[in-house]
Amino acid sequence: LGMPFAGETLLSDWFLADVHMDGYPRPDTDASVHWHRDGVLLIFPIQPGRYRIIGDLPHTDGKSAPTPTLDQVQALVDQRGPAGTRLFDPVWLSGFRINGRKVASYRRGRAFLAGDAAHIHSPAGGQGMNTGMQDAVNLAWKLALVVQGHADGVLLDSYSPERSSVGDEVLKAAERLTSVATLKNPIAQGVRNAVGRLLLGLPSVTHGVADTMSEVAVHYPDSPLNGPGLRGLMHPGERVPPMAGQVPVGAGPAPRFAMFADGTPNLAALAEQFSGLVDPTIRPALREGTISLVRPDGYLACAATQPEPIVAYLAGMANKPTASALVRPA
Numbered sequence: 001l002g003m004p005f006a007g008e009t010l011l012s013d014w015f016l017a018d019v020h021m022d023g024y025p026r027p028d029t030d031a032s033v034h035w036h037r038d039g040v041l042l043i044f045p046i047q048p049g050r051y052r053i054i055g056d057l058p059h060t061d062g063k064s065a066p067t068p069t070l071d072q073v074q075a076l077v078d079q080r081g082p083a084g085t086r087l088f089d090p091v092w093l094s095g096f097r098i099n100g101r102k103v104a105s106y107r108r109g110r111a112f113l114a115g116d117a118a119h120i121h122s123p124a125g126g127q128g129m130n131t132g133m134q135d136a137v138n139l140a141w142k143l144a145l146v147v148q149g150h151a152d153g154v155l156l157d158s159y160s161p162e163r164s165s166v167g168d169e170v171l172k173a174a175e176r177l178t179s180v181a182t183l184k185n186p187i188a189q190g191v192r193n194a195v196g197r198l199l200l201g202l203p204s205v206t207h208g209v210a211d212t213m214s215e216v217a218v219h220y221p222d223s224p225l226n227g228p229g230l231r232g233l234m235h236p237g238e239r240v241p242p243m244a245g246q247v248p249v250g251a252g253p254a255p256r257f258a259m260f261a262d263g264t265p266n267l268a269a270l271a272e273q274f275s276g277l278v279d280p281t282i283r284p285a286l287r288e289g290t291i292s293l294v295r296p297d298g299y300l301a302c303a304a305t306q307p308e309p310i311v312a313y314l315a316g317m318a319n320k321p322t323a324s325a326l327v328r329p330a
């Protein structure tokens with residue numbers, strides 16, 4: 001495709017071991033991080049008695065990081081991790097190197113990149129799979145609306161800018177976390193350990209970390225799809241959290257925008273006019289007197305107090321048969 005995967009490979013080797021283990025001194029739901037002067041060790045419970053252990057090792061010269069033996073992993077756990085464990089029955093032992101790489105644009109003509117094909121980075125923070133799935137969610141409804149003939153092909157142009165900026169942030173965050181986790185200077189290690197313990201004891205910090213890791217904190221403030229907003233309401237491009245008792249916006253085989261508004265009778269006609277784009281069910285207003293249009297992936301598209309800006313937004317998005325970007329040459 002001629003899409004350079006720009007970035008670098010880190011100069012350290014890592015191992016991954018999915019093993020059975022006796023003697024883990026914490027509940028089987030608790031992951032743990034063990035910082036040692038020689039490197040970091042992370043232990044993630046997978047199911048009762050089975051764990052994923054990840055750690056860094058000095059860089060070797062080979063083409064790829066060597067696969068560790070169970071004895072080597074046991075020795076590393078004894079050195080860096082909790083005392084008194086016994087590893088057995090390995091399910092998967094592997095060595096890997098960390099790349100931080102990304103394509104500049106996620107689209108070339110009819111080809112769209114998502115997941116690790118578009119961005120790869122350190123597993124620190126556990127964002128790779130989540131980011132790839134959100135790429136797919138972002139692209140799927142746009143493709144569906146265009147392929148089904150409801151939206152203009154230009155809608156697809158928003159995929160790369162929206163997801164590429166998220167990819168940039170994920171790469172930066174993973175890089176920062178990896179640098180902190182692999183500090184070699186003993187004084188810096190001491191500061192990291194003390195500050196880490198302090199911060200991770202604060203509920204506001206742990207909630208922030210959870211929102212970031214689950215990626216519900218992702219927003220699209222600079223999206224070309226953002227329409228007009230209203231002062232005092234969330235901004236276009238912000239995620240509208242799913243509401244208890246409501247079907248999630250965009251659910252089902254035919255993704256549609258959802259309108260949130262109170263008792264304006266002509267809105268049903270508006271939904272009918274754009275029936276390929278908008279769900280006929282009008283949901284309760286996000287704030288009294290407002291009309292909000294929420295994208296099929298749950299982000300606010302635009303908001304107004306009168307229907308006209310909503311009509312203008314939808315008219316701009318509706319299919320114009322002559323201009324399908326899907327058939328645009330590369």
Ligand SMILES: Cc1cc2nc3c(=O)[nH]c(=O)nc-3n(C[C@H](O)[C@H](O)[C@H](O)COP(=O)(O)OP(=O)(O)OC[C@H]3O[C@@H](n4cnc5c(N)ncnc54)[C@H](O)[C@@H]3O)c2cc1C
Nearest residue numbers: 016054096114115116117123125126127128129130131132
């Ligand atoms: C040690 C480690 C720990 C990780 N931990 C986490 C974590 O905790 N949380 C998280 O979110 N992510 C984590 N990740 C990242 C996550 O595994 C990846 O981001 C994710 O698997 C990428 O999914 P993908 O579908 O984009 O690519 P892949 O999983 O690489 O899937 C691509 C598939 O395409 C197939 N394929 C390739 N070429 C062709 C072809 N020509 N024709 C047909 N098929 C082809 C491949 O065989 C493969 O099955 C971790 C990664 C590593 C290395």
